[in-house]
Amino acid sequence: MIAFLVRRIGQSIVVLIGVSIIAFILEHLLPGGPAKAIIGPRATPIQIAAFNHQNGLDKPVVVQYFVYMWHLLQGNLGRSYKLNQTVNSILIRTVPESILLVGSALVFSLIIAIPIGIYQAVKRNGIFDYTATSISFLLYSMPSFWLGIILILFLAVNVHFLPAEAPQGANLGAILAHPSGLVLPILTLTLVSYASFSRYMRSSAIEALAQDWIRTAKAKGLSQRTILFKHMLRNALIPIATLVGLSLPSLITAGVITESVFNFPGTGFVFINAANTEDYSLLLGIIIFVGVLTVVGNLIADIAYAVLDPRVRYR
Incomplete structure (x- = not known):
């Protein structure tokens, strides 16, 4: 039974990693990227660049994903900029x-x-x-x-x-x-x-x-x-x-x-x-x-x- 639980927990971790990858990809597939989706359609290139730099979105995609995973492991599910509250x-x-x-x-x-x-x-x-x-x-x-x-x-x-x-x-x-x-x-x-x-x-x-x-x-x-x-x-x-x-x-x-x-x-x-x-x-x-x-x-x-x-x- 213990071996089964260990195996199932391992499988669950793999599934959760897959979910995180899908969510990460969806976030970066937003029209105009996450910055434009959050700031709004009238965002200027300067505002988008400043937002990307502030949130680490100008770094390589692999680095962004590991930062994203580190936040998830800490229980940080992100921030709602519309409501100005954390998720x-x-x-x-x-x-x-x-x-x-x-x-x-x-x-x-x-x-x-x-x-x-x-x-x-x-x-x-x-x-x-x-x-x-x-x-x-x-x-x-x-x-x-x-x-x-x-x-x-x-x-x-x-x-x-x-x-x-x-x-x-x-x-x-x-x-x-x-x-x-x-x-x-x-x-x-x-x-x-x-x-x-x-x-x-x-x-x-x-x-x-x-x-x-x-x-x-x-x-x-x-x-x-x-x-x-x-x-x-x-x-x-x-x-x-x-x-x-x-x-x-x-x-x-x-x-x-x-x-x-x-x-x-x-x-x-x-x-x-x-x-x-x-x-x-x-x-x-x-x-x-x-x-x-x-x-x-x-x-x-x-x-x-x-x-x-x-x-x-x-x-």
Whole structure:
């Protein structure tokens, strides 16, 4: 297991180096170079030359890359010249808010999807199974922005039951002070995530229930509850563990559209604004951050395989 972790960490480092190279190349492929993209299209040659000299952009490309990597290793993701803030400070302020939004939706969707998926597997090809499957397909096919608008229309505009806009605030405490505004964005992401998790849980549970050791447990006279939750559940959760591990980047990316629909001041909303204002430094900094989360998520998913299924041995 230790050898596997060392190998996977080595592979993750290689992937992160590849991500950094891509981000570095994209930064230098900007029209007019990074200087003109940051200063603006009306930048004079003198201003561009001064900016390049100040930021080391007049040095050889290889030297620039190693300086860029040294900054990344120090945790420096760059600076947003549009907002006059470091990318780190922006992420420190907005990531907790995105974690609150998408993390809550992830937890709620798992709480709902796992028992429903198991019940569908046990009662497959029945009325409940067909109904739940139809609902899952319907939710899975809905774009999150469209589902969010529908929920706003019915629950905020027509019924006036919930606010249409997410709570606004400069920090997490200010947002938590108005919890009713979080209901619709969290509900939107929960419904979309539930559709995916429930389908995987149903398929995994059906496959696990068909195994020989389940038939052996039934032959021993064990109760259905014991069979389902002591023997079957751990093995059926393996695909879900993979999905949850790979969902780490969605703490930033999955909420991009939803945060825009509900005007939620998270990282996704900042990413959209950076794209609209051509704040390339902030965009690339967030991309690097998401790349790190993706690698960490894959590593967690691999570890979860070994934890949930002791038969799995990495050679």
